[in-house]
Amino acid sequence: MQSHSAIDPAAALQRTHEWFEVNSGWAPPDEYTLIDWGLEGIGRAPDDCLVAEYGVCRHGLVSWQVVLDDLEDYDATAVRARAER
Ligand SMILES: [Zn+2]
Numbered sequence: 001m002q003s004h005s006a007i008d009p010a011a012a013l014q015r016t017h018e019w020f021e022v023n024s025g026w027a028p029p030d031e032y033t034l035i036d037w038g039l040e041g042i043g044r045a046p047d048d049c050l051v052a053e054y055g056v057c058r059h060g061l062v063s064w065q066v067v068l069d070d071l072e073d074y075d076a077t078a079v080r081a082r083a084e085r
Pocket residue numbers: 045047048049057058059060061
């Protein structure tokens with residue numbers, strides 16, 4: 001049985017990337033906006049829903065903070081892989 005209250009962060013992130021592929025008109029917030037949101041403990045999902053800083057909106061999309069943290073991890077991994085060549 002599936003519960004909507006149990007959120008798998010990896011699945012939510014995956015769903016968010018799928019959302020990016022089929023939607024246009026979104027743009028990541030600039031870093032100052034992100035800092036402002038972080039200070040208030042809030043965030044926004046890419047579809048503009050108000051969520052917790054590391055939250056998931058009711059459509060199952062993660063906040064920008066989660067998306068951008070994930071991209072940073074990804075970039076760091078890519079940079080390390082390149083350096084090892
Ligand atoms: Zn939403």
